Amino acid sequence: MIIDLLDKKVNTKGMLIGESWVDTPMQLPVFNPFSGNHVYSISCAEEEHVYKALESAEKGKIISKNLSPLDRSEIINKVVNLLKERKEEFTKVIVNEGVKTKREAGKEVDRCINTLTLCGEEAKRVIGETVPFAAFEGGSSKKGHYVYDPIGIITAITPFNDPLNLVAHKLGPAIAAGNAVILKPSDFTPISGIKLGELFLEAGLPYHILNIITGPIDNFGDILVTDSRIDMVSFTGGSKSGEVIAKAAGVKKIGMELGSSSPVIVMNDVDVEAVAKNCIGGMVWAAGQNCVGVKRMYVHDTIYDSFKEKIINLSKAVKLGNPEDDSTDMGPIINQEAISEIERSIENLVKGGYKVLCGGKRVGNGIEPTIIEGDFDNKLNGKEEIFGPVATISRVNSLEEGITASNDSPYGLHAGIFTNNIEHAFKASNELQCGGVMINDSSDYRIDMMPFGGVKKSGIGREGVRSAIREMSSTKIICFNLK
The missing domain is CATH 3.40.605.10 (Aldehyde Dehydrogenase; Chain A, domain 1)
Incomplete structure (x- = not known):
């Protein structure tokens, strides 16, 4: 106009x-x-x-x-x-x-x-x-x-x-x-x-x-x-x-x-609650309209149920509202067209076999924080960037599955891995196909002096x-x- x-x-x-x-x-x-x-x-x-x-x-x-x-x-x-x-x-x-x-x-x-x-x-x-x-x-x-x-x-x-x-x-x-x-x-x-x-x-x-x-x-x-x-x-x-x-x-x-569809791998030797809080922060910053925001979470089978419960509860606790209010955790989506695009992406994931665990609805000029569950090897995995507070969660049985799933994407900007195993950290940093690997931090971490960019698309x-x-x-x- x-x-x-x-x-x-x-x-x-x-x-x-x-x-x-x-x-x-x-x-x-x-x-x-x-x-x-x-x-x-x-x-x-x-x-x-x-x-x-x-x-x-x-x-x-x-x-x-x-x-x-x-x-x-x-x-x-x-x-x-x-x-x-x-x-x-x-x-x-x-x-x-x-x-x-x-x-x-x-x-x-x-x-x-x-x-x-x-x-x-x-x-x-x-x-x-x-x-x-x-x-x-x-x-x-x-x-x-x-x-x-x-x-x-x-x-x-x-x-x-x-x-x-x-x-x-x-x-x-x-x-x-x-x-x-x-x-x-x-x-x-x-x-x-x-x-x-x-x-x-x-x-x-x-x-x-x-x-x-x-x-x-x-x-x-x-x-x-x-x-x-x-x-x-x-x-x-x-x-x-x-x-x-x-x-x-x-x-x-x-x-x-x-663009990006940044993955995070969560191994079974971590503080589940602390990692879930970190991932939520990386997911809802700028209402998920963030190129390195958390978009895909691959969680080890032995802690999957516990992590899923915590990430859902944390998502539901995020306060949407007036961005000028100090108590507001997450602001709006940039415009109505962008909201419609996020809704379309959620609908496509559901049609493709994913399940909405929480969120996914419009609230004023925003979208609720949304967690969507699906298999790590789903054909839609990482293929689309969703520029909003939406992330998928998938169960993996090993670090190798997490790395394979993370790399199964046309994008490669940032990735994160949470682990206290130094061998796992080195293996992931060596094999993840992206411009930056954050160890024991979400994909969302960046400081302004570091080289920043991606591979692939x-x-x-x-x-x-x-x-x-x-x-x-x-x-x-x-x-x-x-x-």
Whole structure:
């Protein structure tokens, strides 16, 4: 739904193009997912706006490359300080436009502060190495090294579920590496990213290094992916969209963090209640709209019944409600279409032989935490990502069955295993096909400095500050012939 600018009755946000914030006659409304209220409006880009942003970014990549590492670091550190001062303001924005409770939103702001702090530190450590040319016959007269150059212009496309920190994971490393960025935030949660962009300008980031495009992509097509001036596309979102982008992008660098169906293996030598609490936390964070959230639980036969009872009771105890209420455990689903999609997925699992043990019903603009039981080798196992507070539980007789079931998926982002057996821990970490294995923690665990990404349909490349800076740089070899 697009509204005319003259009809707006809420705060509006323009696009950052070059040195100006640009409003358009047509606006896209942003709704609070819990209340359904129209809380913001954003400008809707057309092709002309994207081309102007590209022209600006061409200037920006030169300006950014010529900033010293110290300058880049100081600008990012100023953003960190501003964000600390305005934590409450940003927390309210995340709650108002997104799916997180106030507690979860506050933690996201803290993580964003950490992400950008790391970016400020790493901006001064973008270093190469010497190369021993003399190690090869005929190279005795040669000396050299390699360096990391900025890659140029990066398109950054971000999702709704972490509307602030995932923007920081793209802007921070890109600027630390000396690039220009064109940000396209989610249409559902664009305000957090726009406001972070405002902080970068307030901190002294020169114009043209950052441009922000908003509104439905149907208005301007795939220019931000296909244009030859774009040197890299950094995308976080669904696997289907990722495949479309990869096919359209052409010869340019691509970084993608895509879908997942994260498994957790629970062996029979653990504290069942503690593990069940950990798994529930990983399942309902951001109402399950979380790429590494717990989606599949494979529990050893000898503790299966006890674990199942506890996980059901914990699911039923989760309090849904107003995300602004401190007592609320879980917030809303992003929109009605997403709720319908979750319901369809639950229905498909039931038709395929699974049984709903608890939950599965709409509550206002949310979905009850849902536990669904089925055989570990069911043909539907792990084949679909359910972006909501839904997880399957299956009985396994051995670690080998748990690993086999976990790997039986087109996805491979994170996995978890709970065990006190060191051999089991090493075997699982070696054989699980994924980008990260969490031992005695759920798949949901992540810190912002670690390399982050997946295998198979879960992505290409790695995020995490230092890893992202490398992805957003090009390696240049320099060799001197001293003869």
